[in-house]
Amino acid sequence: MAIRLDDRDADFEARFAAFLTTKREVSEDVDQAVRAIIEDVRTRGDAALVDYTRRFDRFDVTADTLAITKAEVDAAVAEVPAATLSALELARDRIEAHHARQKPDSDRYRDALGVELGSIWTAVEAAGLYVPGGTASYPSSVLMNAVPARVAGVERLVMVVPTPDGKLNPLVLAAARLAGVDEIYRVGGAQAVAALAYGTETIRPVAKIVGPGNAYVAAAKRRVFGTVGIDMIAGPSEVLVIADHDNNPDWIAADLLAQAEHDTAAQSIVMTDSAELADAVEAAVERQLARLPRGEVAGASWRDYGAIILVEDLARAMPLANRIAPEHLELAMTDPEALLPFVRNAGAVFIGHHTPEVIGDYVGGSNHVLPTARSARFSSGLSVLDFMKRTSILKCSPEALRHLGPAAITLAEAEGLDAHARSVAIRLNL
Amino acid sequence: MAIRLDDRDADFEARFAAFLTTKREVSEDVDQAVRAIIEDVRTRGDAALVDYTRRFDRFDVTADTLAITKAEVDAAVAEVPAATLSALELARDRIEAHHARQKPDSDRYRDALGVELGSIWTAVEAAGLYVPGGTASYPSSVLMNAVPARVAGVERLVMVVPTPDGKLNPLVLAAARLAGVDEIYRVGGAQAVAALAYGTETIRPVAKIVGPGNAYVAAAKRRVFGTVGIDMIAGPSEVLVIADHDNNPDWIAADLLAQAEHDTAAQSIVMTDSAELADAVEAAVERQLARLPRGEVAGASWRDYGAIILVEDLARAMPLANRIAPEHLELAMTDPEALLPFVRNAGAVFIGHHTPEVIGDYVGGSNHVLPTARSARFSSGLSVLDFMKRTSILKCSPEALRHLGPAAITLAEAEGLDAHARSVAIRLNL
Numbered sequence: 001m002a003i004r005l006d007d008r009d010a011d012f013e014a015r016f017a018a019f020l021t022t023k024r025e026v027s028e029d030v031d032q033a034v035r036a037i038i039e040d041v042r043t044r045g046d047a048a049l050v051d052y053t054r055r056f057d058r059f060d061v062t063a064d065t066l067a068i069t070k071a072e073v074d075a076a077v078a079e080v081p082a083a084t085l086s087a088l089e090l091a092r093d094r095i096e097a098h099h100a101r102q103k104p105d106s107d108r109y110r111d112a113l114g115v116e117l118g119s120i121w122t123a124v125e126a127a128g129l130y131v132p133g134g135t136a137s138y139p140s141s142v143l144m145n146a147v148p149a150r151v152a153g154v155e156r157l158v159m160v161v162p163t164p165d166g167k168l169n170p171l172v173l174a175a176a177r178l179a180g181v182d183e184i185y186r187v188g189g190a191q192a193v194a195a196l197a198y199g200t201e202t203i204r205p206v207a208k209i210v211g212p213g214n215a216y217v218a219a220a221k222r223r224v225f226g227t228v229g230i231d232m233i234a235g236p237s238e239v240l241v242i243a244d245h246d247n248n249p250d251w252i253a254a255d256l257l258a259q260a261e262h263d264t265a266a267q268s269i270v271m272t273d274s275a276e277l278a279d280a281v282e283a284a285v286e287r288q289l290a291r292l293p294r295g296e297v298a299g300a301s302w303r304d305y306g307a308i309i310l311v312e313d314l315a316r317a318m319p320l321a322n323r324i325a326p327e328h329l330e331l332a333m334t335d336p337e338a339l340l341p342f343v344r345n346a347g348a349v350f351i352g353h354h355t356p357e358v359i360g361d362y363v364g365g366s367n368h369v370l371p372t373a374r375s376a377r378f379s380s381g382l383s384v385l386d387f388m389k390r391t392s393i394l395k396c397s398p399e400a401l402r403h404l405g406p407a408a409i410t411l412a413e414a415e416g417l418d419a420h421a422r423s424v425a426i427r428l429n430l
Numbered sequence: 431m432a433i434r435l436d437d438r439d440a441d442f443e444a445r446f447a448a449f450l451t452t453k454r455e456v457s458e459d460v461d462q463a464v465r466a467i468i469e470d471v472r473t474r475g476d477a478a479l480v481d482y483t484r485r486f487d488r489f490d491v492t493a494d495t496l497a498i499t500k501a502e503v504d505a506a507v508a509e510v511p512a513a514t515l516s517a518l519e520l521a522r523d524r525i526e527a528h529h530a531r532q533k534p535d536s537d538r539y540r541d542a543l544g545v546e547l548g549s550i551w552t553a554v555e556a557a558g559l560y561v562p563g564g565t566a567s568y569p570s571s572v573l574m575n576a577v578p579a580r581v582a583g584v585e586r587l588v589m590v591v592p593t594p595d596g597k598l599n600p601l602v603l604a605a606a607r608l609a610g611v612d613e614i615y616r617v618g619g620a621q622a623v624a625a626l627a628y629g630t631e632t633i634r635p636v637a638k639i640v641g642p643g644n645a646y647v648a649a650a651k652r653r654v655f656g657t658v659g660i661d662m663i664a665g666p667s668e669v670l671v672i673a674d675h676d677n678n679p680d681w682i683a684a685d686l687l688a689q690a691e692h693d694t695a696a697q698s699i700v701m702t703d704s705a706e707l708a709d710a711v712e713a714a715v716e717r718q719l720a721r722l723p724r725g726e727v728a729g730a731s732w733r734d735y736g737a738i739i740l741v742e743d744l745a746r747a748m749p750l751a752n753r754i755a756p757e758h759l760e761l762a763m764t765d766p767e768a769l770l771p772f773v774r775n776a777g778a779v780f781i782g783h784h785t786p787e788v789i790g791d792y793v794g795g796s797n798h799v800l801p802t803a804r805s806a807r808f809s810s811g812l813s814v815l816d817f818m819k820r821t822s823i824l825k826c827s828p829e830a831l832r833h834l835g836p837a838a839i840t841l842a843e844a845e846g847l848d849a850h851a852r853s854v855a856i857r858l859n860l
Contacts, residue, residue: 230806378659
């Protein structure tokens with residue numbers, strides 16, 4: 001079912017290169033529709049939100065009922081089973097503890113010339129968190145997006161979530177409560193993104209918008225980028241498992257299917273030096289698929305995008321893995337630490353037989369918002385840094401300016417910027 | 431000429447809010463043209479580059495002469511006056527020293543449950559640097575973009591620069607040499623961005639593209655974002671000078687004009703509690719404008735976008751400054767350190783009377799690529815971090831998995847993701 005490549009084949013490089021460029025997403029051209037929605041929200045504010053919510057979510061909301069009240073959140077929390085709530089709390093606490101280590105330090109120092117330099121890190125003042133409605137409405141994603149913002153020191157954390165037909169997942173509200181979200185509005189789609197970026201009568205604008213969404217949400221985020229900051233545009237999820245011969249094929253198959261069940265466009269790849277293991281994993285995938293509630297989704301993903309890559313030697317695996325630049329990389333082998341120093345492009349690495357990627361989805365403590373579609377070559381998972389920004393500082397004494405000024409004047413003149421040169425020269429009586 | 435606002439006026443808030451939303455850029459709609467250019471480069475490679483270069487830069491280039499040779503760079507460097515070269519070297523060394531402090535540390539630790547977590551920082555493998563042609567072809571910008579990439583550890587640093595009518599600024603080549611740029615191609619516009627993102631026969635693709643450019647370059651960067659990483663989309667430059675009464679109005683005026691001479695859409699603002707200083711600065715601007723080579727540009731910027739904002743008390747300045755979120759903030763007062771802790775949104779702060787912003791443009795050591803158009807509310811100046819990415823790591827022992835597994839299973843089941851739950855359960859014999 002899944003494609004099979006073997007690095008001993010003469011055409012391997014060509015087939016691998018083609019595999020790397022496989023498009024897994026049909027990009028819907030929704031940009032014109034989104035442009036109109038954004039303009040409408042900018043012009044009509046709450047009234048536009050009310051109209052779009054009626055039209056797209058089939059739900060009658062008014063400006064007064066856009067906000068989800070504290071009582072509604074209380075009621076949702078009361079509905080959540082105790083075991084689920086305590087699992088969410090464990091996840092929240094672990095995410096918080098890990099992300100606290102990411103907080104950058106401000107820096108200030110004086111160099112040999114007496115110039116003072118530095119960087120001051122501060123939090124974004126207000127952040128918006130988009131949460132999808134329906135089946136992709138995951139409480140774990142609420143924690144993964146909101147907790148780093150809180151750790152960064154964001155003062156105002158605003159969540160928007162569509163409620164198709166008025167229905168909302170109580171787990172999402174419980175996660176929002178646990179993560180310290182301040183405001184929640186029952187609005188979704190491009191209209192929600194526009195409201196967060198430009199504000200309406202009811203929703204004050206934010207400076208940064210994060211969180212996953214459908215094609216409309218992604219297009220809206222691209223459009224408002226610049227007015228506000230945005231996180232990455234996430235694509236379908238993917239995993240690459242590098243496995244040696246000594247593995248339980250059922251474990252590997254289970255990990256491949258956990259990824260595949262997300263989406264028919266998800267991608268699961270196993271790379272191994274053991275043809276025997278490859279065959280066993282392939283058979284295990286088929287066996288397990290038959291019993292999976294989301295078997296149809298997972299099966300389509302495995303059939304269309306799954307891959308088994310045989311390598312002559314595991315030492316050849318990491319260079320190929322770095323070209324794939326997977327969102328999730330599992331090192332399922334006896335000595336995974338030997339490969340770790342060669343990891344260059346990956347969103348997250350899961351080390352050893354006892355670290356299924358799913359642990360990272362929920363309770364590991366690291367973030368599950370990770371770069372997809374080979375973007376780990378140039379970007380990172382969501383972190384505290386995404387909710388902070390750096391202001392650089394510079395301070396010259398009169399002496400330091402005398403040291404540096406002439407070179408600045410020389411360069412300004414070389415660039416034909418006389419007013420630049422004069423702003424220094426005037427202070428040096430030149 | 432410039433607008434004048436006074437925070438004691440009844441309509442101040444309304445006028446200030448309107449001032450904040452002033453658009454300074456006419457956004458050209460070049461997206462369709464850019465889309466076609468990118469497609470053409472993807473399809474025809476070098477041949478498309480050759481055609482567009484002939485058409486837009488009026489210059490006959492072939493696939494063989496796209497690259498600027500080492501000999502050409504040698505010749506350019508030989509043309510640069512010694513004083514300019516040594517000023518560039520000073521700038522390079524200071525930028526390098528400051529940016530070296532920005533390199534993040536990888537982190538690995540074991541928590542109380544025995545779970546190992548961490549972050550591994552690695553450099554982007556290849557970066558592309560866009561350098562504009564013509565009058566905006568600044569050697570200082572080459573250093574500011576290339577040096578942080580080198581400090582980050584980027585192995586391959588590729589510069590593209592258009593050569594309209596075959597002309598190229600030797601200073602730009604000298605700066606590239608000093609900054610350690612490996613490859614230089616004489617191509618610009620959307621076609622150069624496409625070549626960097628997708629590659630051609632001659633130009634291998636990169637993972638990240640940085641550097642300023644015109645509307646076509648900006649639109650192309652937006653379009654290829656996702657395939658490669660990009661830096662921010664820079665707008666016209668701006669400065670806010672907060673000044674108390676004890677200032678030399680000529681110095682302040684010179685700083686305002688240094689910003690204004692960049693572009694008719696640049697913005698210079700002075701905020702002060704002294705009406706007397708405000709008047710004196712305004713008069714000094716007019717006097718200096720008369721003698722400036724770029725007086726026409728600077729005059730238009732000051733007339734159309736310049737502002738004098740009077741505040742009753744300097745304590746009221748910082749909250750307003752944070753709403754403006756200026757690219758450059760000068761604190762020109764007797765006790766600037768007293769205001770510094772209240773800076774929240776600014777690209778860079780220049781402290782005290784002897785730190786004109788121009789020092790930061792060239793030789794301060796901090797980066798001059800900074801967030802414009804209020805984007806300092808959510809983004810930072812260019813840094814080493816822009817050329818690095820973080821891979822998170824997670825490692826569970828069998829015991830740690832036994833501790834964490836049940837909560838992961840609970841959450842996976844609550845989200846309806848059974849294959850997720852099974853990937854953990856299978857390892858715990860559940």
